[in-house]
Amino acid sequence: MRTTGHLLWRLPLPACRGAPVVAVFGLLSCCLTSGPEPECGNGVVEFDEQCDCGSGASPPPGCSDNNGDTPDAPCRTDCRLPRCGDFILDAPESCDGSSLGAQTCETLGFVGGDLACDTTCEVDTTGCLSL
Numbered sequence: 001m002r003t004t005g006h007l008l009w010r011l012p013l014p015a016c017r018g019a020p021v022v023a024v025f026g027l028l029s030c031c032l033t034s035g036p037e038p039e040c041g042n043g044v045v046e047f048d049e050q051c052d053c054g055s056g057a058s059p060p061p062g063c064s065d066n067n068g069d070t071p072d073a074p075c076r077t078d079c080r081l082p083r084c085g086d087f088i089l090d091a092p093e094s095c096d097g098s099s100l101g102a103q104t105c106e107t108l109g110f111v112g113g114d115l116a117c118d119t120t121c122e123v124d125t126t127g128c129l130s131l
Contacts, residue, residue: 040079041067051075084121093121105129 038046043054043063053063053075067075071090076082082090087097095101095117105113105128113128 041077045079049079050081052079085119094123096121 038049040049040052041055043052043056043060045052051063051067051074053059053065053067053073055066055077059066059074063074065074067073067077067079069077069086069088071088073082073088076086076088080086082088084093084096087099089096089099089101095103097117100115100117100123103115103123105111105115105125108115108123108125108128110125110128111131113125116124116127118124
């Protein structure tokens, strides 16, 4: 917003976490206001959080459970959504990182070897041995 008769604007910048920054004669100064840092686990989605289902006695509206690093938790403890690559095996993932569930090369019909997980959370049987 521009004030009358002055070269002063309020600019949103990520470094100020949504607080306005003063720009005078094209030079940036510091943030005008500083509030509390975002807090993952408080039940409020803030700044760069993807989700926040809290960590209290009961989850906030819209959340089926609190933040957790367990399968099918609605939000992780880092306030990011469950995703392939978070090393937590969620449906419909076949695997996630080193989390292979109960799957082994043997349970998949091979005689042995090393089962792995690819970057798309699908099992990788290239290390498994056939007869």
